[in-house]
Each structure stands twice: as structure tokens, then as C-alpha cells.
Amino acid sequence: MTVSPSLISSDREAEFLADWAVHSRFGAIEGTNGVDRQAASAADGQQRKWFEELLVKHGFSVHRDAIGNQFGLLELVPGAPFVLTGSHMDSQPTAGRFDGAYGVMSSAHACFAVADELRADPSQAKFNLAVVNWFNEEGSRFKPSMMGSNVFTGKAELEAALTTRDAAGITVAEALDELGERGDFTVPEIASYAEIHVQQGRSMEEDGVAIGLVNATWAAHKYEFKVTGAQAHSGSTLMADRQDALLGAARLVVTARELVDDFEPGTLHTACGQLTVYPNSPVVVASEVSLLLDLRSPSAEVIAAAHEKLMATIAQVSDDDRVEIEIVAEHSWDQNPYSEDGVELARSVADDLGLTSAKVMTVAGHDSTNMKDEVPTVMLFVPSVDGVSHSLAEFTKDEDLVSGLHHLTEVVRRLAAGALA
């Protein structure tokens, strides 16, 4: 995690850290180091306006596409494709300030640096430069996650995304229009994509690695369950007569945790993050519970084995507790590799800059998970203290932020010069 003194003392680093400090105030939660800046919230809108001004100040033109992805473009080679780099500025509720946001801000500053160099010596430029702030990567307000890059890469329908409603019944289209953040821009050809993110895990910190070379996404199987029972008086109804949807759902939550112990440590992550009870009244046995449950593993075989066990438990719970358990939606993916070329480019940049690096897998999905299927892609991590993420306690040291900025700047420089083309 050492960075050469010459790299961390420049004006650019100071400028980056100053902009980063301002940026972190949008949606900041008083008394904490975290933010609440869910997709298309007022704070998200204010930050987008500020970010537009920053991009314009550095000579970039700013545009929004039909799903509210925000692009900053700089055309130095008329008609040439663009190197695109970015991440997302939306957050979970009560989240850390680094997740996504660091990627957008370091992408912008990487492009500012490379743009200045290319303006001075246009002969170095093969491609143009673009920064992106993807809409709704988090999926907390509007499901599913990675909405902006899903639509951009054709993995989701625009119309379906725009008509998605939040818990208050507001659609994506309405929320974006309220902020003036829905546009009709058509992005020119993209040559390559780069993204940087804080690691949502602790391996880099433990191993003393400055730059994570992301080479694959874990396999996963995600489920939305609906547990249906029968509404009844929660005091007087005989226990044997009850069909308690919350009991059935609670057994799934416990099962998800217990599944983990059937496999080698670290090979299966499971979670239930969202659970909604109806009617959720003090003296009523719940008739319906919606529940999201995820299985994640580097191994598709582990996922398949865990899936079988989960299905067997569901059958048992349905019988024992006389509730119906329905899979409303599910999607799964195998271990999903990033291209070797991109990993190799990132490794050579780290070596040339004297930064320690190592291949790491990502458990979570990123917008680059979508982009890597479209264009040559580089995905990078910087360390996160204790691997904490989606939490007010998320933290990455300035020196690691700056190392990542330098690395990403060199990656963008090489991509703009034609690397991976």
C-alpha cells in the first residue's frame, strides 16, 4: 500500500481530495461520516447539478440519456469512439460515502488529467473521453439494482424501468422528471470502459494490496419469495389452526444462515435483507410476507447444492407450518469473469506505478458487470477498512483513494491511447 511521494503530493491530488470533500456533503447524515442519497432523491439531484458544473468547468459537455444516466463528454478526436469511465453516485439509505461515489469522482479527475495532457499533445489521443454517473446502481429505492447500466446495455427494457415504482408509488420517470434528470441523449460509440470501487471485503487490507485487479464476479442465486398464510387473531386462534406467514418467513431467514455451515468457510454467503409483513398489526397473524433471499459463492456447484437444500427446507416449512411459499422471481448467474486483457492491463499499470496489486473477485455486482459484456473493461478495487460496506462505518484512507486515482488515471491514459482496442 505504498505510494511514491511524487505521486501523492501533486496539485491534482489536493484538487481531487477537495472536490471529494464537497461531493461527500450531498445527502450527508449529520453526526455521521455517511450519506443517504438514494436514486433520484433530492440529494441525488443536487449532487448531479454540482457534478455537471464540475464537468463543464473542465470542458466536458454534459448529457442525460432516457434512463437518467449522466454523461460528461470531451471530444478531442472528432468522430472517434469514447473511453468511458465511471460508477454511480446514488447510495443505500444510511450508507457510506465511498461506495460508487469514489468511482465517479476518481473517474472524473482521471479524465481531467488525461484531457489536459491530450490537449497539450493531441497526437497521443486515439479515443475521446467520457465520464458516467450511472442511474440507480443500488436498487434500494427502485428495484432492481444496476438499473441505469442494465438499460444502457439492453439487459432491461427502458419502459419497464421508467414505470418501476418506489414504496411511495412514485415511478422512476416521475422521480427523474422532478429533478430534470431524464434526457434523450444517445451515447456515441464506446471503445472501452473502466471503473474503480472500494472493495466490499477485507482481503486487500489484510494482504496489504493497494490495487485490486477484479477478475470475476461470484456466482449467485437470488430469490423473491412470497409466503402466504391466513390472517387470524394472534391471541385467541388455536396454535394448531394458524397459518402464520411470518413464522414461515422467519424459518427461511434462519435456514439461509444455517445453510452456510454446510459448506467450507467462506464459500457461501447468504442473506435476507428485505422482509415485508402484511398486515403487520400487533394482534393479527400475518397472512403474507415478502422476502428477498440471496445465495452467493465463487462456486456454481456450491450455489447449486445450497439451492437444493433450500428447496428441501421450503417444502418442509410449507408442510409443517401450513403456509404456501412461492418463488415470485429468481435469477442466477455463474461465476462471471472479467477479460484477461483488462486484468493484465491493470496489473502492468500497477507494476509501472510501483503499486502492490493482486487479483480479487467481487462478490457484489457493479455497473462494470454489465459493461464488460459490451466492451473491453477494466475493474479496479481500492482497500476498505475492515471491508465494511453499505454502512455509515464504511471508510477508505485518503492515501488509498489517491493511489486508486493515480492507477485509474494511467489506465484511462492507456485506453485513450488505444490499449485494449
Added chain:
Amino acid sequence: MTVSPSLISSDREAEFLADWAVHSRFGAIEGTNGVDRQAASAADGQQRKWFEELLVKHGFSVHRDAIGNQFGLLELVPGAPFVLTGSHMDSQPTAGRFDGAYGVMSSAHACFAVADELRADPSQAKFNLAVVNWFNEEGSRFKPSMMGSNVFTGKAELEAALTTRDAAGITVAEALDELGERGDFTVPEIASYAEIHVQQGRSMEEDGVAIGLVNATWAAHKYEFKVTGAQAHSGSTLMADRQDALLGAARLVVTARELVDDFEPGTLHTACGQLTVYPNSPVVVASEVSLLLDLRSPSAEVIAAAHEKLMATIAQVSDDDRVEIEIVAEHSWDQNPYSEDGVELARSVADDLGLTSAKVMTVAGHDSTNMKDEVPTVMLFVPSVDGVSHSLAEFTKDEDLVSGLHHLTEVVRRLAAGALA
């Protein structure tokens, strides 16, 4: 469950059933036989207006007290205390149409009948007549339940009740004022109280009993737990690093059910009806879950033993899952008897009318649970098919409704003539 033909063919029965049918339309859920008429909702307000007109049409004066209890008074013996009878018209969300509402409507019609008799022969009257529609018995929108009778009997503070907020942040005072249902009426002296309700259990139906003579409320211990963990990424965080509040809460839900099997069948009812997750986002380990958990039993010893086991499990879950489990609020009561005199009056009325009767305990609380500590009280049940309650499927046959009306009418007649005084 036989009713003498002379009792079920009168105009009064037809009038009652007609009014009952109109009454059941307020807050009716299309396509079901049930209602959604939570306290101080628009539907509750409309029904209160209609009920006022009904009372006024029968010569009663209508008043509201400071917590929105609605009273209909008929003074036949100037200055004498009142026989009060009633129940509540608010409902759970997606509830049956009988719970509470049947008690208010049969109380009104019982008073109408007795009033006509006493007007014809005032010498029979020792006391005056009053009908009550208690505010917010259900406690689903504004906690706790039995709010109106709690305040009326001094078991809760008026100011605390009025400032209680629903999930949308609306106070009781605001909701009542919106409907014009908050008044300043001071109720005159009450001589005695009577209430009738559908049984929330199946014993009367199974035993062929027309009138339940309620002689006690089950003992109970109710808890509000707050489970505190730590927000984290639900995909990437190592399982061993997680402090999952939803997992801890789910273990409590399962524990509540499993506790039941440690005791004789039917001696312990447990429930978790309400559970709220924060931040309740698809990819975030929950940091906080609020959970209501109830233990109910006819035996205080069973409650005490179940409480001990629950506390031991909580200590274990706190340790195993590294979450904090705090009791935010709890209240408990021993088996709570109704007065023998009231039960005996109700039994003799049943005998005289040729209605089968039996002593039954109530698992759920009722407004009479409050009133019985203040004045001589009679609490009655009529059967409910399969004991279903707090459900759209709740149902009581017309012949049972009418039997109950006849019984309550005779109880009110005797109370007005001085019984239990």
C-alpha cells in the same frame, strides 16, 4: 344454539339485521365479506356519522369525549346513573365485519328496545341508557389497543394518547379532528356496563353453546423487542463479520412458536404479529428490527415459565449472532376475572330465554376488561364459525347474532331495572 321461534320473528330482529347490513358496508372491501375500518380512518368517520343519525332517530343524544369515544345517551330518569353498553366499530386492516361492530350495533338495538319499553312504563326504570362506540380498540393504526377505554378508565393519559402517531406520523388528535370526532363531553355516572362480542375461538361452536358467559381473561406477557445489529453489504461481508438484526429477530419468531411445544396443548399461545426491518433494502444486512411478541395462557405459571425460556433463548441469540436484543416495552397481567355477579346474571338470562350458555374465558382483551374494574360488568360472546377472527373469513350466523341481541336486550333491561346495582 336453539332460539325460540317467538324471539327470532319480530320486527326488531328484521330492523337489527337491516341496520347491520348497512353498517357492514362502511369500509367494506370489495369482493370480500370483510372490512378495513381502522381507527379514525375516513370509513370510521363515515360510519360514526351514520351511527349518530341512527341514535338520534331513536331519541338518543350523541356526544364525543376528549379521546373520541362516541356516546349515545337517553335520559329517562333525570339525574340517575346510566347503564352503558357497547363495544368498538374500528377494525384491523382486512378484518372481519363482526369483531367489535356487532357489539356496538346489538347494544344500540338492545337500548332501542328497552327504551321503548321504559318510555311506555317509566316506573320500570331505575337507571338511564347509554350506548358507546369506544375509540381505537384494535390498536392497529395507533398503539396501544383499547385506547378509548384506557383513557376513559384512567389507565392511560389523555395527552399521551392524543399525541400518539400512526406510521405516517399523524397524531390521534389530528386524525380525530380531521373527522370532527374529538369532543369535550364528560360522561355522567355509570351504574353498570355490558358488552357482547363474537368469540375469537371455536369452543362455543364445538360445544353448541349460544351464549358465552365470559368469566376471565387469559394471563399474558407482551414484549416489544428491538434487535440491533450493524448495517453491512449483504453480499460481500464475511458471514462471521455480520451482526444481522433480521436473523436475530427471525430466531425470536421461531422461538416463540417452539415454546408452545414445551407446554400442554392449548395452554400457551404465542405470536409475533408485527416486525419492522431497517433499512429493509435488498443488499443490506439489517441494522435494526422492531418486533412485538406475545405470550398468552390461562395460567400465570405457564406464562412465567415461558418467559424464563424466552429470556434464556434471547441471551443465547445475542451471543451467537452478536446482536443486541433490548426489551423496549413490556406489560403483563395475571388471569383477570370478571365478577361472579355479572356471570350469574348472564347465566340466569340465558336460562330464562331458553338459550344454551357456558362459562368461557377470553384470550383477547376487550373494552370490558377496562370497564369491569370500574363498574359491575357483563361480558358475553356469541359463536364464530371455526373461531376465525381478525380475518376476512370471520363469520357468525344471523341466528347467533339474533340470539345474542335478545340476550343482551334482557341483560340491559335488568341492569336498567337495577340489577347488579
